[in-house]
Amino acid sequence: GNSVTQMEGPVTLSEEAFLTINCTYTATGYPSLFWYVQYPGEGLQLLLKATKADDKGSNKGFEATYRKETTSFHLEKGSVQVSDSAVYFCAYSKIYNQGGKLIFGQGTELSVKP
Amino acid sequence: DTGVSQDPRHKITKRGQNVTFRCDPISEHNRLYWYRQTLGQGPEFLTYFQNEAQLEKSRLLSDRFSAERPKGSFSTLEIQRTEQGDSAMYLCASSLGGSGRVAYNEQFFGPGTRLTVL
Secondary structure, three states: OOEEEEOOOOEEEEOOOOEEEOEEEEOOOOOEEEEEEEOOOOOEEEEEEEOOOOOEEEEOOEEEEOEOOOOEOOEEEOOOOHHHOEEEEEEEEOOOOOOOOEEEOOOEEEEEEO | OOOOEEEOOEEEEOOOOOEEEEEEOOOOOOEEEEEEEOOOOOOEEEEEEEOOEEEEEOOOOOOOEEEEOOOOOOEEEEEOOOOHHHOEEEEEEEEOOOOOOOOOOOOEEOOOEEEEEO
C-alpha cells in the first residue's frame, strides 16, 4: 500500500556535523514530496518540498532531492545547529485523484548537542 | 491572518463522554484536513473537506467520529462515547486546492488539540 518509511531515531549529532535522514516512499504515479518539522511545543511546519522528479527542495540550509528511480527523498544539512533539534517528518501527497491528503512517515527525532 | 487555529488546545475527558473540537483555517483556504497523531508516530489522515463538502473519510474514522464544515469556513470534529484509544493529538490543516492546476498542496497546520481520555 501507500506508505513512507523514515530512518529510525533518535539521531544525536554534535553541532556542525553533517545530517542525513533517509526517507523512501511507496506510491504510484508522481506524488509531491515534503519534509515537515515539529519543534518542541510547536505545530508542524513545512520545511521544504519537491513536486517532480529530480527537483531539489531547499530551506534553512536543508536540502532534499526527489529521486524517482529510488523512490527516495533524503533530507540533508551540511552543518547542523542546536536550534535544528526537532522531529522531522517526510510526507507525500497526490493531488489529482486523492485530494491532496498527506501520507506521513513515523518521524525522526534529531537532537543536536553543543 | 495568524494561521490555522484550534480550540481547545487540551481536553481531558472521561471514557464514554462526547467531545467536540473546532478548527479555524486560513481564511482564503478552501480545503481543510483533519489528522490524528499518536505519540511517536506521524500524523494519520482522518478526513478532508473542499469548501463545505466532505470528500473523503479514512477507515480510521469510525462511526463515533463525525466532522462538519457547515459554511465552508470553520470545521468541527466530534467524538462520541470516547474510548481510551482515542487519546491523541488531533491536528487540523488547511490549503488552497484547485482542480488540476495546483502543482503541490502546501498544507498549513494548526497547533493541535491534545485529547486525553481517562
